[in-house]
Amino acid sequence: MSDAKDEGMIKITVEFSGGLEMLFSNERKLSLTIPAKDEDGTRSNIAFLVRHLCDTVMKDPRKELFVLDDTVRPGILVLINDADWELEGEDKYEIEDGDNILFVSTLHGG
Amino acid sequence: MAPSLCAQCKTSRALILRPKDHTKLCRACFLTTFETEIHHTITSTALFTRGERIAIGASGGKDSTVLASVMKTLNERYDYGLDLILLSIDEGIKGYRDDSLETVKRNAEQYGMELCILGYDELYGWTMDQVVEQVGKRGNCTYCGVFRRQALDRGAARLGVKHVVTGHNADDVAETVLMNLLRGDLPRLSRTTSIVTSTPSLTADPAANTNIKRSKPLKYAYEKEIVLYAHHKNLDYFSTECIYSPEAFRGSARALIKNLERVRPSAILDVVRSGEDMAKLVPGSDEGCGGVCASSVPAGEEEEGGCGSAQGRSSGGEMATMEQALSSNDHAADNGLEIEITTSKIAKTAAPLPLTVGKSRKVPKAPHASRTQPKKQVMGQCKKCGYLSSQDICKACVLLEGLNKNRPKNHIEVGYEPDKEVSGVADAVKDIHVGAG
Numbered sequence: 001m002s003d004a005k006d007e008g009m010i011k012i013t014v015e016f017s018g019g020l021e022m023l024f025s026n027e028r029k030l031s032l033t034i035p036a037k038d039e040d041g042t043r044s045n046i047a048f049l050v051r052h053l054c055d056t057v058m059k060d061p062r063k064e065l066f067v068l069d070d071t072v073r074p075g076i077l078v079l080i081n082d083a084d085w086e087l088e089g090e091d092k093y094e095i096e097d098g099d100n101i102l103f104v105s106t107l108h109g110g
Numbered sequence: 111m112a113p114s115l116c117a118q119c120k121t122s123r124a125l126i127l128r129p130k131d132h133t134k135l136c137r138a139c140f141l142t143t144f145e146t147e148i149h150h151t152i153t154s155t156a157l158f159t160r161g162e163r164i165a166i167g168a169s170g171g172k173d174s175t176v177l178a179s180v181m182k183t184l185n186e187r188y189d190y191g192l193d194l195i196l197l198s199i200d201e202g203i204k205g206y207r208d209d210s211l212e213t214v215k216r217n218a219e220q221y222g223m224e225l226c227i228l229g230y231d232e233l234y235g236w237t238m239d240q241v242v243e244q245v246g247k248r249g250n251c252t253y254c255g256v257f258r259r260q261a262l263d264r265g266a267a268r269l270g271v272k273h274v275v276t277g278h279n280a281d282d283v284a285e286t287v288l289m290n291l292l293r294g295d296l297p298r299l300s301r302t303t304s305i306v307t308s309t310p311s312l313t314a315d316p317a318a319n320t321n322i323k324r325s326k327p328l329k330y331a332y333e334k335e336i337v338l339y340a341h342h343k344n345l346d347y348f349s350t351e352c353i354y355s356p357e358a359f360r361g362s363a364r365a366l367i368k369n370l371e372r373v374r375p376s377a378i379l380d381v382v383r384s385g386e387d388m389a390k391l392v393p394g395s396d397e398g399c400g401g402v403c404a405s406s407v408p409a410g411e412e413e414e415g416g417c418g419s420a421q422g423r424s425s426g427g428e429m430a431t432m433e434q435a436l437s438s439n440d441h442a443a444d445n446g447l448e449i450e451i452t453t454s455k456i457a458k459t460a461a462p463l464p465l466t467v468g469k470s471r472k473v474p475k476a477p478h479a480s481r482t483q484p485k486k487q488v489m490g491q492c493k494k495c496g497y498l499s500s501q502d503i504c505k506a507c508v509l510l511e512g513l514n515k516n517r518p519k520n521h522i523e524v525g526y527e528p529d530k531e532v533s534g535v536a537d538a539v540k541d542i543h544v545g546a547g
């Protein structure tokens with residue numbers, strides 16, 4: 001009812017590695033369906049995805065290990081379709097259907 | 111955003127933005143560039159000699175896994191003629207190393223390298239689980255940290271290997287530079303910035319633990335690029351949250367480095383270089399005397415943080431959380447060693463004394479170490495094990511002495527020698543005064 005249009009949602013793959021998966025119930029790979037547009041009606045970007053992950057996916061209460069000052073915590077790399085997010089506009093990158101977003105922690109040891 | 115092309119081959123899509131100079135590279139060019147830079151580090155410092163047998167300190171984590179992979183690649187590509195083996199240390203904490211040792215075993219197969227796993231029990235006669243049983247949960251981090259610092263050297267000596275390489279990267283070095291700068295400890299700073307932190311051979315005894323050379327070929331490699339290398343090369347590595355927390359100070363230095371990198375990626379290498387330049391200004395630094403002068407600090411004495419640090423690091427927030435979790439049962443999680451020894455002795459005879467008052471967080475010191483000034487260390491050898499030490503007896507041996515003295519558990523001696531117990535307490539209390547003063 002609310003979203004009648006079929007382009008209302010997009011399907012993406014989100015992956016966690018380098019120890020970050022421990023914050024996401026040890027899930028390394030998620031298939032997510034997210035709204036194509038955010039609350040303000042603009043195309044959903046990485047910033048939106050990160051909020052979405054925090055609010056609805058992440059069960060671990062230690063949000064600060066993933067997000068700090070409203071962005072991905074320094075020391076966590078973000079790869080968009082295998083490319084460094086810095087090459088793609090960082091958290092302003094507008095997500096497309098079928099995208100693969102990988103979050104890798106460099107902060108964990110072995 | 112239109113995809114940009116690789117600055118090197120100008121044909122493939124750029125996937126990597128290099129932190130040190132903002133070059134955009136494709137996957138293949140990045141892998142080659144990364145390897146070539148390590149090769150330059152190795153050749154420009156004449157790190158290895160042909161025919162040398164090298165032990166790679168391997169934890170299964172990203173740094174040592176990448177190090178092993180790159181060493182294998184370069185050894186073959188440039189015909190170094192090195193004999194590479196993997197050396198892993200098992201602290202003997204039930205369950206803790208299971209997954210990482212499995213990773214190391216897989217790596218050994220993938221890289222066709224010999225693997226040697228040595229346990230704390232073999233190296234020290236005690237597993238960490240046994241130590242914990244003896245001293246309680248509180249003090250064990252001190253033990254694990256001190257033992258870990260020597261473990262690779264002792265292990266290498268066992269194998270008759272004279273050179274150990276570790277996966278310390280530019281972020282690690284920058285972090286250590288900052289820590290020593292903030293502590294005002296330039297002599298130590300000068301020691302830890304050096305690519306070879308060898309324990310100089312003071313004796314001709316080839317079996318002595320002190321004759322092991324230690325180096326870090328990844329010293330100029332960004333942690334970010336190490337992780338990207340592992341990712342783009344599909345390396346098999348293991349990540350964990352460190353179950354024991356390094357000191358909070360190190361965590362803060364870490365966070366600072368990562369924050370700086372976000373704003374100014376070149377900052378990490380800049381800090382490393384500043385550290386090297388400052389090292390040259392320190393009188394009697396390694397730069398001037400080849401590492402055998404009085405300001406030297408034994409290889410592992412400082413560069414690795416608390417327990418699990420070098421290969422097992424966690425962020426500040428995690429550490430705080432971990433700390434809370436660890437200390438939930440016991441309230442004095444971060445006391446120095448002196449107090450730990452005491453409580454373990456006392457625990458058997460009397461209720462714990464309120465010894466924790468006013469104890470501030472600081473690098474735990476062995477009782478014998480606390481009387482000397484840290485600035486003017488004169489390096490000698492531990493009279494017991496031969497490891498390079500500023501004291502007659504090195505920290506590990508002091509700890510072992512304490513452990514072995516109290517080995518009882520099996521002997522049911524508690525209660526049989528009340529006098530001894532009492533004097534033990536008295537000694538311990540004396541130690542506390544020394545330690546806190």
Ligand SMILES: [Zn+2]
Pocket residue numbers: 116117118119120121122135136137138139140
């Ligand atoms: Zn290229």
Ligand SMILES: [Zn+2]
Pocket residue numbers: 492493494495496497503504505506507508
């Ligand atoms: Zn010793």
